[in-house]
Amino acid sequence: MEKVFKAIGLVLIASILLSLCPAVIHAQAPTTVKMWIEPSSISLNTAEHSIGYRFDVVVWVDATGYECGGWQFKMIYPKAYLKAVACEYTGSDKRRSGWFESCGTKNLMPLTPTIDSPHNATHNYVLHGEAYDPTTPGNPYPTGSGSLSKVTFEVVGLPGKGETIEFEIDIRTECTPPRSKTYVIDKDGVEILYPQNVFNCLYTFVWSPPPKPYLGVYPVSQEHGMYENVIGKPVPVSIFIYSLDAAWFLTNASFTLTYDSTLVNITESDIAFNTAAWDVAAQATITDGTITFFVETSKQLSGTVKIADLVFTIIYQGAYPEVKVCTLDLKDIVLMNHELQIPTKPEIDGEIRIIGLLTMPLPYFSIVPKDTVIGPDPSLGKTFTVDLVMNELHEGWKLVAYGVRIGYDNTLLEVVDVKEGPFLSTTTSWGYTALEDVYLGPAEPPLYMTNITFKLKAKTTFAGTYTFTITPPGAVRIIINGTLTNTFTVTGAVERLFIIEIRNYNPYPVEGDYIISCRPTTYGVTLTDVTDPANPVVLPWTRNVAAPPYSWFFTGIEPDGIYGPHIAIGGMVATDTGEWYIFPSGTGTLATITFKVIKQGYTDLSCALNIFDEIMIDKDGRDIPFKDSIDGTVTVKGLSLPGRQIDLYTQYPAPFGGQGPNKPSDMFTPQQEVLLYALVTYNYWPLQNKLVSYEIKDPGGKVWDKKTATTNQDGIAVVSFRMPWPCENPESLFGVWTVIATVDIADVVVNDTLQFHYNYLAFVSKVTTDKLEYDHGDTVTISVEVKSYAMQTYNILVTAAITDELGYTIGFAAQTVKIGGATFCSAKTYKLTFTIKIPKWAVAG
Known part of the structure; x- marks a missing residue:
C-alpha cells in the first residue's frame, strides 16, 4: 500500500508542477508507445531526380492503451542536401492532426511549426506539436494510432559523380528524457515515448547518369x-x-x-x-x-x-x-x-x-452594281440603290480615312438618301489584349509535355455574340474548357469562366504573348485573369475606341458647281486618342446611295455614275496609292407594253431568286424548303385570282410534284415543297432541277421556266499533302479544294485533322471561308492550305 500512495503522491506533484511550469514531467512507463516516419525510406537517383525535386514524409504515432495529452517531434536533417519547405497537420482541415481528428479530439490551438531552422552548423530542423484542449467539456483524449504531421522537403544537394548520399531524416535524436523535443505525453503530462521506439526515415540518393541535355x-x-x-x-x-x-x-x-x-x-x-x-x-x-x-x-x-x-x-x-x-x-x-x-x-x-517582297495589292473604289437597269415597266418615282464599295484593301496600308465624289445626271435621277455602309465600322470595331510573357518549358520525360493553365472570366454587358480567338506565339495546343480549340464564345449579357490549358509538346520552350482578340466589338466586354483568385487582373484592351461609333461618316449633295451635280462622300476610322491600332481590310460597302427615277420616255435614257477626286489616307497622313475606280451606269428603259406575263422565282432576293423571264435561281441544299412565287401581270398590272400550275422535275426529268395556287391582290401565287432526301442513294438527286409555272390569261397560256442547282452548300473535291511520310516534329502541309454552286455569299468552316495509328487526334486546324459568286451550273473552286505539326507523342504507323 505504501508504493501505491507514493505513486499517487507523484502524480499530484506532477500535476502541480505542470500548472506552474511548461516543462514536461518524465516518469517510467511501458515502452509500447511508438512514433515513426512514413515512408521508412526515400530512394532517389540522378537519372530521375534533381535539384528542386520535392517529396513528403508523414510522422505517425501509436499510443494504444493510453489516453494522451499531446505530442511533439523535432525532425533533423542535413541542410546541404534537403530543405524543409512546408509542414502541416494531417487532418482534413489542416488545423489538427489526423490522430486527434480520428479520435474526435479538439486541440488547444493549432501550433505554427518551426520550419528549416538551424540545429547546428550542418543540420536544420522542423519542430511541430499538438496539445489536448482541457477547456472543452467532454473532450475525449486521443488514443490508438494515427498520423500527426506532413513535412515537405525539397532537394537542394546532389551526390557527386559515382557517389551515394545516405543519412537519416531523424526524429529519434531529440527523444532524450528528461527534456525531450520529441515526445508523447499522457493525460497527466507524463512522457510515455522512449527512443528505442522512435523510428527514422532512411534517405538515399544514388548518382546515376541523368537524362541527356x-x-x-x-x-x-x-x-x-x-x-x-x-x-x-x-x-x-x-x-x-x-x-x-x-x-x-x-x-x-x-x-x-x-x-x-x-x-x-x-x-x-x-x-x-x-x-x-x-x-x-x-x-x-x-x-x-x-x-x-x-x-x-x-x-x-x-x-x-x-x-x-x-x-x-x-x-x-x-x-x-x-x-x-x-x-x-x-x-x-x-x-x-x-x-x-x-x-x-x-x-x-x-x-x-x-x-520575297510582294507589293501589297492596290485598293480601289467601285460602284456596285456596275450597271443598273430600270424599266421598261413604268418607273417614274421608282427608287433603287447602289453601293460605293472599297475593294481589296490590305490591312498593311493602315488606312484611316477616304474621300470620293460621284457624279450623276440630276435631270434623270434624284438623290434620296446617302447612308454609311458597314465596312469601316465592322472591320475596326474589334480589339485585342494579351496574356504576356507566357513561358512553357520544353517537353521532357515522363509526359513529354509541359503545360500551364489560366482561368479567364469574360463578362459582357450587352446582348450579342462575342467570339474570342487566341493566337499563340508558337506551335502549342490550346484546350478551352476541355475542348481542343483556340476560340471561345459568349452569347448574351452574361459572365462566364473559361479554363484555358496551353500544352507544349515540342522539345524546345515556347515563350511569348498570347494575343486574344474579341469580335465584333470589345464595347461592354471585360476579360479578367482570375488564375489567382486573390489577385484578379483585368486585361486591358488595345482598340481604337472604347465605345461606338467606330467610324465617322461625311456626305453632301452638290447640285452644281465646278464639278457639276455630284455626291461628296468621306469616312474616317474613329479614335479616342489620335492613335489607331485596328485597321480596315478586305472588300466592303462604304456607302449606300438611294436614287429616285424622275424621267422616263419611250426610248432608253442613261447616265454615268462617275467616281472622281478620290483620296485614301494612312495613319501617318500619307496618301495611299490606288487603282482606277470602276464607275457605274444607270439605264432607264423606254416604256413598252409586254401584255401577258408570268415571272417564276424563289424566296431569294433579286437577282438570286431567278427574277425575270427564264432566269435561274441560286442553289438549294438537302431537305431545304423551296418557296415558288409566280407574279402574273398584264402590261405590268397585277392580275388577281388567276390559277397558276406548277410542275417540278428532277435532273432526270422525273416529275416529283404538281401544285396549283391562286394569285393574290398583288398578282402573286405561291407554293412550297421541300427538297427530297431518301434513304437510298440521296445524292443521286443532285443536279439541276426544273420548275415550270403556267397560267391562262384570257385564253392565252403563258409560262416561265426556273432552274436551280441541288447539292451540298459546299463539298471537298480534293485533298493532298506535301509528302507521303512524316517524322515526329515535321510539319504537314495539307492542300484542300472546296467547291460550291452558291451564288449568294455564305461563310463556311473548313477543318482538317490528323489521327495517328491508334486513333488519337494529333493535330487540328480550321479556317473560315467566304463562298459565293458561282455562275449557274458551274461550281466555284476555293483552295485552302493547312499546316499541322506532328507532335512527339504521336504513335508511329
Whole structure:
C-alpha cells in the first residue's frame, strides 16, 4: 500500500508542477508507445531526380492503451542536401492532426511549426506539436494510432559523380528524457515515448547518369517579309541548353553555329552572353558564316540555361514568290564537366525564312452594281440603290480615312438618301489584349509535355455574340474548357469562366504573348485573369475606341458647281486618342446611295455614275496609292407594253431568286424548303385570282410534284415543297432541277421556266499533302479544294485533322471561308492550305 500512495503522491506533484511550469514531467512507463516516419525510406537517383525535386514524409504515432495529452517531434536533417519547405497537420482541415481528428479530439490551438531552422552548423530542423484542449467539456483524449504531421522537403544537394548520399531524416535524436523535443505525453503530462521506439526515415540518393541535355535555337523557325521590306531588319534568336541536370556538374560548353552569310549578317557586338550563368568565360568568334562559342561556369547549372542572345540582320530579300531559308545549324557540340564529356541528345537547329517582297495589292473604289437597269415597266418615282464599295484593301496600308465624289445626271435621277455602309465600322470595331510573357518549358520525360493553365472570366454587358480567338506565339495546343480549340464564345449579357490549358509538346520552350482578340466589338466586354483568385487582373484592351461609333461618316449633295451635280462622300476610322491600332481590310460597302427615277420616255435614257477626286489616307497622313475606280451606269428603259406575263422565282432576293423571264435561281441544299412565287401581270398590272400550275422535275426529268395556287391582290401565287432526301442513294438527286409555272390569261397560256442547282452548300473535291511520310516534329502541309454552286455569299468552316495509328487526334486546324459568286451550273473552286505539326507523342504507323 505504501508504493501505491507514493505513486499517487507523484502524480499530484506532477500535476502541480505542470500548472506552474511548461516543462514536461518524465516518469517510467511501458515502452509500447511508438512514433515513426512514413515512408521508412526515400530512394532517389540522378537519372530521375534533381535539384528542386520535392517529396513528403508523414510522422505517425501509436499510443494504444493510453489516453494522451499531446505530442511533439523535432525532425533533423542535413541542410546541404534537403530543405524543409512546408509542414502541416494531417487532418482534413489542416488545423489538427489526423490522430486527434480520428479520435474526435479538439486541440488547444493549432501550433505554427518551426520550419528549416538551424540545429547546428550542418543540420536544420522542423519542430511541430499538438496539445489536448482541457477547456472543452467532454473532450475525449486521443488514443490508438494515427498520423500527426506532413513535412515537405525539397532537394537542394546532389551526390557527386559515382557517389551515394545516405543519412537519416531523424526524429529519434531529440527523444532524450528528461527534456525531450520529441515526445508523447499522457493525460497527466507524463512522457510515455522512449527512443528505442522512435523510428527514422532512411534517405538515399544514388548518382546515376541523368537524362541527356541538348542544345537548341529559339525560336526554331521565324518568317519575315512578303508585304514588308525586311532588308536591314534585326532578327533576334537565342541559344539554350535544355534539360540540363545539375548532377552532370557542367563546367563548360563549346559548339559552332553556322548560317548563310549571303542572307543575314552578324557581328560579335550582336552577341550578348548570359553572364549570370557563364561567369568564368564567354567567348564568340565569327568566321565566314560560322560562329564558334565557348562558355564556362563555376556554378551548378540546371534546367533550361540560356547561353546567349544573338541579333542577325537580314541583308537579302528577293521578289515574291521566292523564299530563302537561312538555316541556323548547331555543330561540334561538346559539354564538359571536370572529368568527362557529357553525352547529349540531338540538337534543335533553327531557321530564318525570308519571303520575297510582294507589293501589297492596290485598293480601289467601285460602284456596285456596275450597271443598273430600270424599266421598261413604268418607273417614274421608282427608287433603287447602289453601293460605293472599297475593294481589296490590305490591312498593311493602315488606312484611316477616304474621300470620293460621284457624279450623276440630276435631270434623270434624284438623290434620296446617302447612308454609311458597314465596312469601316465592322472591320475596326474589334480589339485585342494579351496574356504576356507566357513561358512553357520544353517537353521532357515522363509526359513529354509541359503545360500551364489560366482561368479567364469574360463578362459582357450587352446582348450579342462575342467570339474570342487566341493566337499563340508558337506551335502549342490550346484546350478551352476541355475542348481542343483556340476560340471561345459568349452569347448574351452574361459572365462566364473559361479554363484555358496551353500544352507544349515540342522539345524546345515556347515563350511569348498570347494575343486574344474579341469580335465584333470589345464595347461592354471585360476579360479578367482570375488564375489567382486573390489577385484578379483585368486585361486591358488595345482598340481604337472604347465605345461606338467606330467610324465617322461625311456626305453632301452638290447640285452644281465646278464639278457639276455630284455626291461628296468621306469616312474616317474613329479614335479616342489620335492613335489607331485596328485597321480596315478586305472588300466592303462604304456607302449606300438611294436614287429616285424622275424621267422616263419611250426610248432608253442613261447616265454615268462617275467616281472622281478620290483620296485614301494612312495613319501617318500619307496618301495611299490606288487603282482606277470602276464607275457605274444607270439605264432607264423606254416604256413598252409586254401584255401577258408570268415571272417564276424563289424566296431569294433579286437577282438570286431567278427574277425575270427564264432566269435561274441560286442553289438549294438537302431537305431545304423551296418557296415558288409566280407574279402574273398584264402590261405590268397585277392580275388577281388567276390559277397558276406548277410542275417540278428532277435532273432526270422525273416529275416529283404538281401544285396549283391562286394569285393574290398583288398578282402573286405561291407554293412550297421541300427538297427530297431518301434513304437510298440521296445524292443521286443532285443536279439541276426544273420548275415550270403556267397560267391562262384570257385564253392565252403563258409560262416561265426556273432552274436551280441541288447539292451540298459546299463539298471537298480534293485533298493532298506535301509528302507521303512524316517524322515526329515535321510539319504537314495539307492542300484542300472546296467547291460550291452558291451564288449568294455564305461563310463556311473548313477543318482538317490528323489521327495517328491508334486513333488519337494529333493535330487540328480550321479556317473560315467566304463562298459565293458561282455562275449557274458551274461550281466555284476555293483552295485552302493547312499546316499541322506532328507532335512527339504521336504513335508511329
